[in-house]
Amino acid sequence: MVQSRIYSVRMRASEKESHENGGKHISGGELLSSYHDLQMSVNTLLEKALNHSRGKPDFLQIQCEMVNQPIKRVNPLTVHTNEVTTVKEGQELARSLLEKTGVPKDIIEQAYKQIPEYAVRGAILIDIQTGERIDGRIDKGVRVSRMDWQWENFEKWAKSKAVLASPRLKEALALATKVCNHPLTIAELCWSDDPNYITGYVAGKNIGYQRITQLKHYGDERGCRIFFVDSSSTIHTYVSYLEEQPIIVQWEEDHDSRVD
Ligand code: WAQ
Ligand code: MG
Numbered sequence: 001m002v003q004s005r006i007y008s009v010r011m012r013a014s015e016k017e018s019h020e021n022g023g024k025h026i027s028g029g030e031l032l033s034s035y036h037d038l039q040m041s042v043n044t045l046l047e048k049a050l051n052h053s054r055g056k057p058d059f060l061q062i063q064c065e066m067v068n069q070p071i072k073r074v075n076p077l078t079v080h081t082n083e084v085t086t087v088k089e090g091q092e093l094a095r096s097l098l099e100k101t102g103v104p105k106d107i108i109e110q111a112y113k114q115i116p117e118y119a120v121r122g123a124i125l126i127d128i129q130t131g132e133r134i135d136g137r138i139d140k141g142v143r144v145s146r147m148d149w150q151w152e153n154f155e156k157w158a159k160s161k162a163v164l165a166s167p168r169l170k171e172a173l174a175l176a177t178k179v180c181n182h183p184l185t186i187a188e189l190c191w192s193d194d195p196n197y198i199t200g201y202v203a204g205k206n207i208g209y210q211r212i213t214q215l216k217h218y219g220d221e222r223g224c225r226i227f228f229v230d231s232s233s234t235i236h237t238y239v240s241y242l243e244e245q246p247i248i249v250q251w252e253e254d255h256d257s258r259v260d
Contacts, residue, residue: 193223
């Protein structure tokens with residue numbers, strides 16, 4: 001991708017009303033595109049919006065903006081898949097992995113108690129010192145944007161790691177890689193709001209991207225995305241990083257890092 005004329009393309013779709021008027025979130029998506037690929041990129045996000053298991057959109061927005069900042073290239077987090085046999089086992093593993101990243105136990109419990117209250121289309125930011133939610137985006141959360149991973153490079157990576165190459169894994173791993181690339185991120189906890197997808201993950205610098213095969217039951221439309229953050233003093237620059245810093249994930253075998 002030539003650095004000049006790179007576009008951030010973002011999509012959001014909802015049922016009944018727009019998100020800001022209280023509509024139900026159906027689907028969202030973000031990618032980076034060259035000018036040449038713009039039509040195909042818009043189509044990719046349009047298809048995603050029109051074919052989501054959460055429902056058909058009544059409101060749909062796709063926005064393209066030229067990116068002016070230089071794009072940073074980062075190696076993907078190391079991936080490990082943890083097979084579990086029940087949701088309970090999966091959630092216990094998620095809690096212990098979060099502890100391993102350095103989130104205190106009581107903060108993890110406090111965060112879990114708040115999960116049922118969240119109905120956002122972005123991520124919740126939680127301060128690991130206080131357990132308080134610090135993003136201040138009540139019913140919106142923070143949407144991480146301006147990250148991507150070229151399909152060919154992703155496929156090559158997936159093949160070498162013997163994992164199934166799916167757009168969902170590519171998107172989630174690119175997002176987690178961007179998020180964990182920031183020094184204030186301690187950990188991320190995530191599972192999908194797609195009722196047909198029950199695998200989720202915990203990610204952190206020292207543990208990499210740890211997939212857990214069951215973090216919720218089939219049919220459940222409640223998703224979760226929490227970033228555990230070290231301090232709230234520079235929250236404004238942290239959020240700008242999440243929303244604005246362009247990042248391309250690019251796997252280079254020599255740079256593969258080891259995790260505990
Ligand atoms: N920025 C912030 N939050 C987001 C973003 C984003 N770009 N995209 C989604 N979210 C939030 C939002 O609240 C969703 O409800 C929730 O995360 C789940 O999003 O096999 O598919 O796109 O390794 O449904 C993880 C496992 C799948 C993949 C996660 O999330 C694998 C997934 P979804
Ligand atoms: Mg998504």
